[in-house]
Amino acid sequence: MGINFRQETFRDDYSFKNSPEQIRRFPFPFPEDKYMYSVNIEPHVPGLKDTVFEHLFDVDEHYISEMQDRALVLAEDPLRCQSLPHMELAGWDTLELLMTEKAKSYPDLFTLTRDGDKWHWINRPLGIDDHFTFGDSSTLPYGPLEYITRQSQGDFAVLDQRDNNLWMDAGIVTTQADWSLDFDIGMNFFEWHAPVPLAHQMGVFTRALKFLMAMQQGQPSRRHNWTMTINSRLDTSPENFHKWGTDRATVTPENVGQKVHLRVEVQMFFRLPRSNALLFPIRCYLLKMDELVTSPKWARRFHRVLRDLPNELAEYKGLVRYRPTVVEWLSKYDDGAPTSAGLGPD
Amino acid sequence: MKAGSNRIEAVVTNVVAVNELVKRFHFERADGGLLPTFSGGAHIVVEMRDDEKTRLNPYSLMSSPLDTRDFRISIRRDDVGRGGSLFMHRKVKPGDRMVISNPVNLFSLDLRAKKHLMIAGGIGITPFVAQTSQLAAGSGNFELHYAVRNDALASYADVLKERHGSRIHLYRDDSGETLDLARVLATQPLGTHLYVCGPAGMITWVRNTAAAAGWPAERVHFEHFAAPQPGKPFDVRLAVSGVDIQVGEHESLLEAIEAAGLDPPYLCRGGVCGQCETNVISHDGKFLHNDHWLSEEDRQSGCKIMPCVSRFEGKSLVLER
Numbered sequence: 001m002g003i004n005f006r007q008e009t010f011r012d013d014y015s016f017k018n019s020p021e022q023i024r025r026f027p028f029p030f031p032e033d034k035y036m037y038s039v040n041i042e043p044h045v046p047g048l049k050d051t052v053f054e055h056l057f058d059v060d061e062h063y064i065s066e067m068q069d070r071a072l073v074l075a076e077d078p079l080r081c082q083s084l085p086h087m088e089l090a091g092w093d094t095l096e097l098l099m100t101e102k103a104k105s106y107p108d109l110f111t112l113t114r115d116g117d118k119w120h121w122i123n124r125p126l127g128i129d130d131h132f133t134f135g136d137s138s139t140l141p142y143g144p145l146e147y148i149t150r151q152s153q154g155d156f157a158v159l160d161q162r163d164n165n166l167w168m169d170a171g172i173v174t175t176q177a178d179w180s181l182d183f184d185i186g187m188n189f190f191e192w193h194a195p196v197p198l199a200h201q202m203g204v205f206t207r208a209l210k211f212l213m214a215m216q217q218g219q220p221s222r223r224h225n226w227t228m229t230i231n232s233r234l235d236t237s238p239e240n241f242h243k244w245g246t247d248r249a250t251v252t253p254e255n256v257g258q259k260v261h262l263r264v265e266v267q268m269f270f271r272l273p274r275s276n277a278l279l280f281p282i283r284c285y286l287l288k289m290d291e292l293v294t295s296p297k298w299a300r301r302f303h304r305v306l307r308d309l310p311n312e313l314a315e316y317k318g319l320v321r322y323r324p325t326v327v328e329w330l331s332k333y334d335d336g337a338p339t340s341a342g343l344g345p346d
Numbered sequence: 347m348k349a350g351s352n353r354i355e356a357v358v359t360n361v362v363a364v365n366e367l368v369k370r371f372h373f374e375r376a377d378g379g380l381l382p383t384f385s386g387g388a389h390i391v392v393e394m395r396d397d398e399k400t401r402l403n404p405y406s407l408m409s410s411p412l413d414t415r416d417f418r419i420s421i422r423r424d425d426v427g428r429g430g431s432l433f434m435h436r437k438v439k440p441g442d443r444m445v446i447s448n449p450v451n452l453f454s455l456d457l458r459a460k461k462h463l464m465i466a467g468g469i470g471i472t473p474f475v476a477q478t479s480q481l482a483a484g485s486g487n488f489e490l491h492y493a494v495r496n497d498a499l500a501s502y503a504d505v506l507k508e509r510h511g512s513r514i515h516l517y518r519d520d521s522g523e524t525l526d527l528a529r530v531l532a533t534q535p536l537g538t539h540l541y542v543c544g545p546a547g548m549i550t551w552v553r554n555t556a557a558a559a560g561w562p563a564e565r566v567h568f569e570h571f572a573a574p575q576p577g578k579p580f581d582v583r584l585a586v587s588g589v590d591i592q593v594g595e596h597e598s599l600l601e602a603i604e605a606a607g608l609d610p611p612y613l614c615r616g617g618v619c620g621q622c623e624t625n626v627i628s629h630d631g632k633f634l635h636n637d638h639w640l641s642e643e644d645r646q647s648g649c650k651i652m653p654c655v656s657r658f659e660g661k662s663l664v665l666e667r
Contacts, residue, residue: 086457089484096383162456163564214613214621217382218352218448273383274411276454 003109005125006061010069016232016286022061023291027052028343029224029264033304035313037199041211044222044268052266055105056220057098057152058283064125066153066175066234073174073235074150079182080237081146083158083170090158090170091145092135093272094279098148123151145170154266154283157181159189161213161278168192169277175234175284177227177263178318183238197312215278217271227317228326229263232286251322256329257290260322262302289329295345299333306330352448353393354381358440359416368469368501369435370408373417373446381414384449386477387569390417391447391615396433401601403430404615406472406543406569407449408502410479417446420501422469428576428596450613453543453569455481460537462488463530465552467544468495473569474543475502478510489513491530493544496520527552531559543569570618570638574598577634577657584608584667585627599653603667610653610667617655624653624665631660 008015018026047053052060074080083091099121103112113120117134128151132139140147149156149172158170165188173181184192189209199205215221229236230247251259263286270279293299306319307327314320340346360372375381384407394401409418424431438444453473455462462481464474474490481488490510494500496518506514517523531540540561542552549568556566576596583590584603593602600622603610613619617637626649635645637652644650651658651665 089457160457161454162458210620214611214619216352216448216450216613217384273449274385275457276385276388276451 003059003063004061005064008062008065010065010232010234011072014232016062016065018287018291019061020294021050023287023294024345025051025060026287026291026345027224027264027266027285028295028298028345029226030301030305031341031343033301033339034308035305036310037204037313041208041221041223041269044220044270052283052285056101056268057105057281058266059102059106059109059125059153063153067126067151069234070150070172070174074146077239080174080239081149081172082181082185083143083145084160084186087145087158087160087170087275087277088137088143090160090272090275090277090279091143093274093277094156094158095144095148096134097270097272097279098152102152126151146172152281154281157280157282158272159212159278159280161276164213165189166209166212166278173237176237176282177225177229177265177284178236178238178241180238195316197316198310212269212278215269215271217273220268220270222266222268225265225267227263228319229261229286230259230322232261232288234284234286248318248321251325253325253329256326257293258288260289260326261286262289262292289326293330293333296333297339297344297346299330300335300337301339303327303330303334353445354448356381356417356444356446358438358442358444361438361440364420364501365499367499368420368422370418370420371434371438373419373444374415376443381417382448383414384411384476385451385454386411386480387453387455387473388449388451388476389453389473389614390419390449392419392434393445394430394433395444396429396437399597400605401428401430401433402604402615403573406453406476408472408475410483411476412479412483417449420469420472424573426576428574428598430573452614452619453541453567455541456539456565456567458537459539460487461535461539462486463534463538463540464488464490465525465527465540465542465544465548466490466492467548468493468499469501470542470544470548470569471502471506472543474541475506477541478506478513482510489515491515491517491525491527493517493525493548494519527555528559531556531561539565539567541567541569546570570616573616574600574655575636575657578659580631580658580660580663582658583662583664585664586667593657598655599651599657603653608667612654615654617652620652622652622654624651624667625649626651627664627666629658629660629663631658631663633658 010016052058099112102110109124111122119134120131122129137143155173155175156171159166160169168184168187171181193205233244236244266283268281272279355376356373357376359374362370364370389404389406391402391404405419407417408420421431421434423435466474503516517525542549579594581592589606591602591606593599611621613621620639634657636655639652640650
């Protein structure tokens, strides 16, 4: 496998950056030169080598550093991981899914040995070697959801399905685009999506809920979403808005390349077998503008997308203040040439 | 993307006559591995290749969710149905290869419940056999009331009594034993959820009795698969694909659409999940709606049909498929 894990930070001195190989595999989200909402759901099946879709759960060069950042967030604010009492079984479902997939995809990094309910888990990058009893939380240092998601990149929402709706009844959320698990816990699908503009009128959520409720085990799906982040901060949470909100006023033509990031979320949906709950992993990828423009196609296309983005969406994504500066900066990389079809960097 | 396309190659490893009407079928993976984990209340769809005809029928899993070396279903013989149960009873033997689907749960336990109160009638016992195994393993609180015609047809009553003792209450019709539902409902602790699976009349009775006693609808769960009924053949035009089909007497509209090479989504094939809902472009005749999905307005409008269970009588029917 040979992943060269980077030692880096997502706060303070922001030493995060992507290697050239990691830039090539960035999940660029725009199939055309403009953007509008769509449900954009596709089957989540293992994909091409050297893409983030090669395995069901991608492990990349930021793994160790992201897990260290998660531990820091949880130490300051334990409510970032919550599980209502009826969701423990879904926590075990999540643990089983992540352990079996990681061990299958990256056998040199992770090993799972099962003897009935006696399990042995080895996570070599994080130096973990634990024996525990599946189903017995007292044999783990944390609840099953927190235990395994402290070892898995991306946020995880666990949705209970009942009364013809989905309910945000468990999760771990430390790398989020300005939403709060502590605020949303116990809400249903329409309640937690209430702040999203335009999409309700378009009927997007009614259709999406119908699709998600019919999700079957063994047939996961994925979609993506995007926003922008100033500085490579993973934890852009409402709880810590005072720490990062003002960063948005610090963008200048001189620092766009290093300070401004395209933030892409690969969102996945898995039906969990024991609990019949729905697991919703939200994996965040960051790309600096300097890194983005190493692909001329991405530079042209993102310039056009950002320039023509409807105001309501720019407002909702929190881009209004610095959008003109970034569009101006990107325009230098857009000669007006047509862009090729597809998402790849050319 | 097609729901329900995740098929599993399986081998029938055992066929057991439970009583004069019910047989139990055991399936293992053809490749010898473990079957998928599932939750109590889930069903699988079994593909039956009966000469030229392919039937896909849903059956509740009744084996323990804790043991997925095999899947077990129990099928009651229906002598006047479309022939799926007769095929299973008469033709399927140990060693046969069959294709089954991944489990789908449309009747899952509400894990917030302080107590699970279950009401079963006849073959409606099967999802509860799995759910009680799941709950007993996790020290869940439950109570099961099971109405049967007589001792001879009380499928699994002995097994359930042996496993769960006084939590199981049996009512034999021929002995004049009746379930005093109003009294049972009146004595439940706060936080109890009610589940019912059985004949349509029983489900209606339980839901009405619970509603009259002030139980919120969110606390009342029911499994209501309507088996597709046979009926007169009818012709259909599938406008999108430009195909004309005939639906045979013992065939469902969904099966006829599939036989024409189309791949509409489905989950339950029993008129409850809504996946196969199909728009009607035009019709001249009468719909025989047998589903539990469409609203009264939908039915009045004549604009929608659920092809898994519903039929049509008349001159012409054009569907958006």
